[in-house]
Amino acid sequence: MTFQPTPRQLTAIKAALFLLTLLPALHYAHGLWSDSLGANPIEALTRGMGIWTLNFLFLTLCVSPLRKLSGWHWLLRLRRMLGLTAFAYGCLHLLTYLWLDQFWDVDAIARDIWKRPFITVGATAFLLMLPLALTSSHAAIRSLGGKRWQSLHRAVYAVAILGVVHYLWLVKRVALLDPIIYALVLAILLGWRVVERIRLNGPWPTRSTPPAVQPVVFMKRDAAAALGVPKKR
Amino acid sequence: MLIRRPPDLLPSEITPEPLARGRRALLKGLGAGAALAGLGLPQISQAGSLGTLRPSPLSSDEKLTPLKSVTGYNNFYEFGTDKEDPARHAPGRLKTQPWTVTVEGEIKRPRTFSIDDLLKLAPLEERIYRMRCVEGWSMVIPWVGFPLAELIRQVEPNGQARFVEFVTLADPQQMPGVRSPLLDWPYVEGLRLDEAQHPLTLLAVGLYGEVLPAQNGAPIRLVVPWKYGFKSAKSIVRIRFVREQPRSTWMKAGPSEYGFYSNVNPAVDHPRWSQATERRIGEFIKRKTLPFNGYADQVAGLYSGMDLRRFF
Numbered sequence: 412m413t414f415q416p417t418p419r420q421l422t423a424i425k426a427a428l429f430l431l432t433l434l435p436a437l438h439y440a441h442g443l444w445s446d447s448l449g450a451n452p453i454e455a456l457t458r459g460m461g462i463w464t465l466n467f468l469f470l471t472l473c474v475s476p477l478r479k480l481s482g483w484h485w486l487l488r489l490r491r492m493l494g495l496t497a498f499a500y501g502c503l504h505l506l507t508y509l510w511l512d513q514f515w516d517v518d519a520i521a522r523d524i525w526k527r528p529f530i531t532v533g534a535t536a537f538l539l540m541l542p543l544a545l546t547s548s549h550a551a552i553r554s555l556g557g558k559r560w561q562s563l564h565r566a567v568y569a570v571a572i573l574g575v576v577h578y579l580w581l582v583k584r585v586a587l588l589d590p591i592i593y594a595l596v597l598a599i600l601l602g603w604r605v606v607e608r609i610r611l612n613g614p615w616p617t618r619s620t621p622p623a624v625q626p627v628v629f630m631k632r633d634a635a636a637a638l639g640v641p642k643k644r
Numbered sequence: 645m646l647i648r649r650p651p652d653l654l655p656s657e658i659t660p661e662p663l664a665r666g667r668r669a670l671l672k673g674l675g676a677g678a679a680l681a682g683l684g685l686p687q688i689s690q691a692g693s694l695g696t697l698r699p700s701p702l703s704s705d706e707k708l709t710p711l712k713s714v715t716g717y718n719n720f721y722e723f724g725t726d727k728e729d730p731a732r733h734a735p736g737r738l739k740t741q742p743w744t745v746t747v748e749g750e751i752k753r754p755r756t757f758s759i760d761d762l763l764k765l766a767p768l769e770e771r772i773y774r775m776r777c778v779e780g781w782s783m784v785i786p787w788v789g790f791p792l793a794e795l796i797r798q799v800e801p802n803g804q805a806r807f808v809e810f811v812t813l814a815d816p817q818q819m820p821g822v823r824s825p826l827l828d829w830p831y832v833e834g835l836r837l838d839e840a841q842h843p844l845t846l847l848a849v850g851l852y853g854e855v856l857p858a859q860n861g862a863p864i865r866l867v868v869p870w871k872y873g874f875k876s877a878k879s880i881v882r883i884r885f886v887r888e889q890p891r892s893t894w895m896k897a898g899p900s901e902y903g904f905y906s907n908v909n910p911a912v913d914h915p916r917w918s919q920a921t922e923r924r925i926g927e928f929i930k931r932k933t934l935p936f937n938g939y940a941d942q943v944a945g946l947y948s949g950m951d952l953r954r955f956f
């Protein structure tokens with residue numbers, strides 16, 4: 412059974428998803444307001460924004476596998492919102508660090524980024540997210556062209572890997588369990604892609620046909636939508 | 645001998661104010677405790693008051709960290725890795741009666757103390773100390789206890805004793821966290837003998853005038869206020885006087901990150917973060933971290949001639 416929402420249903424789904432993406436932020440805002448984030452609310456806030464950056468990044472990476480497994484191709488239409496939400500939480504995470512942790516002390520921040528590998532890795536991940544967020548619009552997809560846009564946006568894999576490395580690196584040894592679980596989930600999400608590629612194109616060395624036919628088709632459809640071409644249903 | 649007193653130490657001969665202030669904060673804290681109880685959250689044990697306490701000239705006069713934070717935000721990995729885990733899991737699980745502390749090794753009078761023996765070993769004092777965690781936060785806590793030096797005097801170290809090792813409880817029945825293979829249990833800490841004999845070094849049996857809550861290391865723990873918090877071992881069951889420098893749990897876990905001395909030192913960063921500043925729990929703006937956590941006048945002499953970057 413494949414479910415295909417009407418445009419109105421899709422709009423409703425997007426609106427609902429948008430409200431859901433606000434929930435973690437509202438939870439933390441309320442926690443700050445009501446002083447219920449524990450004895451060290453600023454630490455809780457920084458960590459909360461960090462973990463939700465990663466959560467939304469992972470949800471973004473779930474879209475392709477879910478679409479493939481369920482045949483619900485419209486799921487692709489939710490991906491940009493999930494990705495941008497990850498970026499928004501990333502910005503909040505960075506803001507809590509710059510403001511509440513370092514109080515805009517430029518020297519200390521520069522030293523931190525330079526000296527502390529876990530901060531260096533987090534900062535790299537954040538920098539890599541920037542071009543992806545900036546080229547998320549239909550106009551950007553159009554001007555880059557589907558293929559170039561797609562290769563640029565493969566950087567999301569690097570962002571996720573760096574995010575997990577950042578997490579693994581910052582916790583104390585006894586608290587490694589949570590980041591290890593994240594690392595395993597990421598391994599599944601990325602491993603699925605590798606397997607898919609091999610399934611479609613054969614193993615790397617003998618590959619002769621251009622890869623990833625399927626996604627390109629969908630990029631085209633998205634681009635078409637951006638150009639206002641009505642779609643057949 | 646002239647003992648220089650840092651400006652934040654109150655002369656107790658003049659006024660037992662720290663104690664009075666502790667009591668006031670306790671009442672406030674209990675208010676918070678009652679509110680917590682209403683929410684069904686764990687609160688300080690009912691075991692009760694420790695009676696009349698001697699105030700101490702070694703106490704700080706800084707604003708106390710609220711009881712709710714002192715008992716609700718803890719690192720006690722035997723009960724889990726979140727700061728809230730100890731308060732969730734330790735009360736009700738940790739059995740502190742009966743409890744014995746075996747004192748052994750290079751001493752003339754080895755002995756196993758019951759907790760009641762220890763409570764009577766010396767007059768209990770209130771000591772308001774700053775506590776600086778290696779993670780970059782700090783508190784001000786009104787401990788109740790007696791100087792470790794009193795116990796050391798009674799067991800009489802022989803000439804061979806140079807270090808003191810503290811071994812803490814590791815019972816998987818009571819402590820779910822010790823099933824984790826990521827740290828080497830039981831948790832072990834150590835001090836040089838002269839550090840252990842220093843008047844600031846405390847064996848604490850309570851805080852805020854009450855028996856020590858389970859999550860803070862009941863029934864008896866170490867408090868060494870010029871060192872990072874992890875040096876102050878909780879729920880101690882064995883104290884050994886030894887010749888060689890003990891290898892502490894954290895030294896085994898990360899020799900490059902945790903040294904034997906672990907004196908609070910803003911000039912020596914932890915490899916993963918800076919130690920120059922700290923967030924006092926309850927405050928917004930971070931404070932500058934002080935050498936030896938502000939106890940340099942009393943303890944810097946213990947380390948004269950030592951390169952504190954090497955012996956971190």
Ligand code: HEM
Nearest residue numbers: 457458461462464465501505508533534536537574578581
């Ligand atoms: C300039 C960029 C970044 C900086 C300066 C930064 C800094 C930090 C800091 C200071 C912490 C808290 C450490 C602690 O409390 O001990 C943290 C935690 C965290 N950060 Fe970042 N971060 C950055 C980017 C990112 C990005 C891009 C991601 C995700 C892809 C991320 C994910 C996380 C996670 C998952 C945590 C741990 C949360 C937890 O413990 O539950 N960070 N980060």
